[in-house]
Amino acid sequence: MENFNEYHLNPQEFPFLESFQDNWQVIRDEFKHFLQQASDEELKFTDEVFGPKSKTIKTKGNSKYSAFGILFQGLFIEKYIQLHQIQYPDYGSDDASKKALRLREKYFSNLAKVIEKVNFSNDGVIRNVYFGTFHPGLDIKLHVNNNPHMNRGYLGLIVPEGDVAMKICHEQLYWYEGKFLILDHSYPHCPHNYTDYDRTVLVVDFFKPDKSREEVIRFEQEQVIQRMQDNPYSLGVFGKSDKANEEDFIKYGLAHQLEWDKAL
Template sequence: METFNEYHLDPDIFTFLQTFQDNWRSIRDEFTYFTQNATAEELKLAYDVLGPKSKTIQTKGKSKYSAFGILFQGLFIEQYIRSHQIQYPDGGTDEAASKALALREKYFPKLALSIETVNSIEDNILRNVYFGTFHSGLDIKLHVNDNPHMNRGYLGLIVPEGDVAMKICHDRLYWQEGKFMVLDHSYPHCPHNYTEFDRTVLVVDFFKPDWDRAKASQFEREQVKERMQDNPYSLGVFGKSDRAKESDFIKYGLAHQLEWDKALT
């Protein structure tokens, strides 16, 4: 029987996640259809425009993490681009937003419907929804996600057998296809993929239900403003404060990571 604690949370508590879990195969099919059938231009758009970028979360070696999604800070991607007037090297704000909308409607209608269904019932509780892929050999440095107002759910879509896991505090947790893993990412964590295959999940960030909604929304607005000023391509997901302290490396038995962590900075 799985055990839960203050940072590894029971997904059954968050009943609205069941909408995604019930439709996980359809969501996975949309992802795989897109990656296998999209044009080179559409793939570039997804990873360059629809993908949140971090300046602080780094990987060991050449293996990378890739992501793209359709909801950021409670807005569909095309709305978010226009709301923040994000400028891109290959085109202006309106052009990027129009292309993002067209791609979302073409490839991800079922995922969008799930998001709309939940947010219409749960007072816009969903903040970010995106696909996250750990490529073979990935090893991400210990870090935190400074989002005290949110929890992060991972819905397993494509999970290979073997050593692909999330190390958070003193636990090593494993994703399962068709099931959610829910974490409080304000605790130090470092995921890895030591298999020969990619692992893809649907990342679902949502307001903590025990936070006052007005307080959580105000915190988000202030945080996103700061993050977007520093890095508009973060889409408000990542920021400078997403760093673990040296004491965290020691406390959670990951002191061996300090050497290569320091080499990356």
């Protein structure tokens, strides 16, 4: 029996996520097929354009994580690029948008159908959808994600056995293939992967149900404008405010970790 609380949430409270969970093997297979069949040019383009890139979340050591997705702030990637007229070093906005659409339709058609179905029936509740991979040895410093209007769901796709976990407040939580782990990321957390294998999940950000849709969309728009100004390649997912500060450590009873974190 799992214990849920204010930061570790029960997936059954969010029935609109069932469509993702019911199709988790199809989604996983699309991810694997893309990695196996995509050309070097397609892989390079996806890495550079499908983001999100973060300058705020720091790792300990050299091991990194990678992420790419097809939905950001409720828009498919090609529409998001056009809306914000993102200019990439090797691609203009129009060219990047057209290429992104072709790749999304070629490799991720089933995932896109699930997103469209859920958002059509639930007033656009799903905001970001991307694959997140922790490479072996990854250790991320304690941080927050300053998205007080959203919860973050992790649907396990490829989860190796061993010590790959999320430390949040006083708990250590684990991912499981085919199941959602739902967190409120405004609480300090630090994930790691101490195995010899990649861990990949589907990250699904969605609006919290306790505020009016107009209010959270207005907040989201203001936040995204600032984040895109700071770093357009973040796709509005991460921002400068995501770094844990002293108040975060103290507020959640983690003051004893403050000096340890500073030292790292």
